[in-house]
Amino acid sequence: NAGVTQTPKFRVLKTGQSMTLLCAQDMNHEYMYWYRQDPGMGLRLIHYSVGEGTTAKGEVPDGYNVSRLKKQNFLLGLESAAPSQTSVYFCASSPRLAKNIQYFGAGTRLSVL
Amino acid sequence: AQKITQTQPGMFVQEKEAVTLDCTYDTSDPSYGLFWYKQPSSGEMIFLIYQGSYDQQNATEGRYSLNFQKARKSANLVISASQLGDSAMYFCAMRERGDFGNEKLTFGTGTRLTIIP
Numbered sequence: 768n769a770g771v772t773q774t775p776k777f778r779v780l781k782t783g784q785s786m787t788l789l790c791a792q793d794m795n796h797e798y799m800y801w802y803r804q805d806p807g808m809g810l811r812l813i814h815y816s817v818g819e820g821t822t823a824k825g826e827v828p829d830g831y832n833v834s835r836l837k838k839q840n841f842l843l844g845l846e847s848a849a850p851s852q853t854s855v856y857f858c859a860s861s862p863r864l865a866k867n868i869q870y871f872g873a874g875t876r877l878s879v880l
Numbered sequence: 881a882q883k884i885t886q887t888q889p890g891m892f893v894q895e896k897e898a899v900t901l902d903c904t905y906d907t908s909d910p911s912y913g914l915f916w917y918k919q920p921s922s923g924e925m926i927f928l929i930y931q932g933s934y935d936q937q938n939a940t941e942g943r944y945s946l947n948f949q950k951a952r953k954s955a956n957l958v959i960s961a962s963q964l965g966d967s968a969m970y971f972c973a974m975r976e977r978g979d980f981g982n983e984k985l986t987f988g989t990g991t992r993l994t995i996i997p
Contacts (some may be wrong), residue, residue: 800985809884809971809987810925817983828945830911865913867913867932867975 769793773858773872780848780879788875790858796870797863799841800825801833803854804874810857816841817863848879862878883907884972884988892994893962900947901957901991903972913975915957916946919990920968929969931955967995 771792778787790799797818802810802825812825816835830852832844843861844853855876859869885904893899905914916928931939931946939946947956959966972988 802987803975807883807989809973809989812983815983815985823983825983855923859925867915867930868927869925870927874923 771870771872773856773875775875776873778878780845780877782849782877782879785844785846786848786877787845788856788858788877790841790843790856790860790872791839792841792860792870793839794849794862795838796860796861797838798861798866798869799835800859800861800869801831801841801843802823802857802859803827803852804857809822813856814841815852819841849878850879853877853879883986884974886972886988886991888983888991889989890992890994892996893966894997895997896961899959899962899966899993901959901970901972902965903955903957903988905953905955905972905974907953907974907976909976914946914948915973915975916944916955916957917971917973917987918968919971925971929957964994964997967993968982969993 774789798816801813804810811827814833816822819838822833834842855874857874858872859870914931918926929941929944931948940941943960945958969990971990976984
């Protein structure tokens with residue numbers, strides 16, 4: 768039972784490069800989320816999705832785009848990476864009828880040089 | 881004003897003692913939810929407990945309980961009979977409705993709990 772799987776686990780980018788982080792969940796959850804975690808801070812919500820084909824902005828959406836083409840996948844894109852996007856990224860999912868319980872992936876550590 | 885405030889950056893507690901981790905919140909939404917998550921050194925986020933703003937009783941999950949004081953806007957996590965495996969970062973979080981009917985999820989800065997044998 769995989770739960771929420773994030774790929775890759777680690778990545779180093781140069782400023783200006785682009786990349787996509789993949790989040791996959793096998794629990795048939797409707798809600799999915801992308802957070803970033805920075806030292807000394809809690810998690811901050813970047814974007815979220817309440818269902819296939821829908822996305823919405825969170826607290827810190829600038830510089831990121833997302834897509835939810837399939838219910839089980841939620842992609843986070845960085846079109847032109849900046850050093851300020853160096854962070855640990857967490858994906859989470861929750862079922863619609865119990866949306867207050869989020870299941871998290873193991874995180875992706877991203878460094879932008 | 882901070883949405884979620886955790887005033888204890890770090891705590892040291894003797895094994896088997898009870899622990900209270902403080903959390904205060906600020907919202908004007910009458911319908912909101914409060915959560916606690918645990919983050920061990922391995923990095924994953926683990927859901928511990930949830931309290932809805934309309935729930936009459938304090939939430940409990942095994943050794944975890946949430947001391948919900950609505951008038952004071954506090955939602956402290958109580959861990960009874962602490963164990964070495966409780967050593968971790970603990971985050972308080974809140975779900976509320978945003979300005980455009982969307983979701984707002986806010987996390988506190990966390991409390992690092994260390995259990996001493």
